[in-house]
Amino acid sequence: MNATYILTLSCPDRLGLVHAVSGFLLEHGGNIEEAAQYNDQATGLFFMRVQFACTRHDRATLQQHLASFAEPYQMRWSLHAGHEPMRTVIMVSREGHCLNDLLFRCKSRLLPLDVRAIISNHRDFYQLAASYNIPFHHIPVTADTKPQAEARQFEIIEAEGAELVVLARYMQVLSNDLCGKLAGRAINIHHSFLPSFKGAKPYYQAHDRGVKLIGATAHYVTADLDEGPIIEQDVTRADHTDTVEDLTARGRDTESLVLARAVKWHSEHRVLLNGHKTVVFR
Incomplete structure (x- = not known):
């Protein structure tokens, strides 16, 4: 069965962030189930929440890949197991x-x-x-x-x-x-x-x-x-x-x-x- 995860992140806004996050998830076998984003023009910060299913990697492996992906974007991020009380x-x-x-x-x-x-x-x-x-x-x-x-x-x-x-x-x-x-x-x-x-x-x-x-x-x-x-x-x-x-x-x-x-x-x-x-x- 697919494992469900929730990714939340914030970082300085720039062109192509939604595309970059979506591409990262696609590359690692993630199927997006729900997504929302917000650009705070007053602070120049970008915020995003993505719920996705993934069978290719476990949470620990995804976190390792995310750390490398997020660094050049100066992202603060968290990855959570979905549907976990x-x-x-x-x-x-x-x-x-x-x-x-x-x-x-x-x-x-x-x-x-x-x-x-x-x-x-x-x-x-x-x-x-x-x-x-x-x-x-x-x-x-x-x-x-x-x-x-x-x-x-x-x-x-x-x-x-x-x-x-x-x-x-x-x-x-x-x-x-x-x-x-x-x-x-x-x-x-x-x-x-x-x-x-x-x-x-x-x-x-x-x-x-x-x-x-x-x-x-x-x-x-x-x-x-x-x-x-x-x-x-x-x-x-x-x-x-x-x-x-x-x-x-x-x-x-x-x-x-x-x-x-x-x-x-x-x-x-x-x-x-x-x-x-x-x-x-x-």
Whole structure:
């Protein structure tokens, strides 16, 4: 049977890049099944995602050939096995709607994830984790114990071989050190349409400003709080009669949908970093 691979790449734009990539794949027995590309005229960078089938070479051999091919183009590239669930660790605090939604979507085969562990600073969702046969790690966090707690969290993430860490309403600010270790593989859901209402209690901030739209933002985690590259956003209506509780309740559905989309696109290798922005091949 054909093995399926996903190639993602970025490099300085120049004539003939699509032709060159297609020719390389043809030369090595690759049959393109899906392809998308984007030229960012502001930065002069070219981005591409190609899904292809190949029987001639295994992944390691393809990677060797790709390294030689990519060098003269100054390409940053990654080759992934297609249709392989992404090893994932989910972190959560006391708001479980995003966690519950992600687990149900995984169980229903709507998300290509292999959830290896759930980490929480509270015990609230150990039974939910057990119902999906997923290990649950309760790691309390205080100002005094944060370094030790994060060391244990990272130990679990590494032991599970996690390619993705999802902060599904994990209400602790990660240290700069942990943010650096998880760069490009940690997604957070913020219950606001960033860049508005960063930090704590965004629904309270939104209510105080009398907004007519509330939203949610899924973004990569960086050391700058709520400043990471944005993957997906969405909004829902609000009006003058809404209380903070109304906004919070209505926003939960938006948060869950936005996070699920971002996680799906990341796990299918559809998101490429473009400086402080992203390119998303939906």
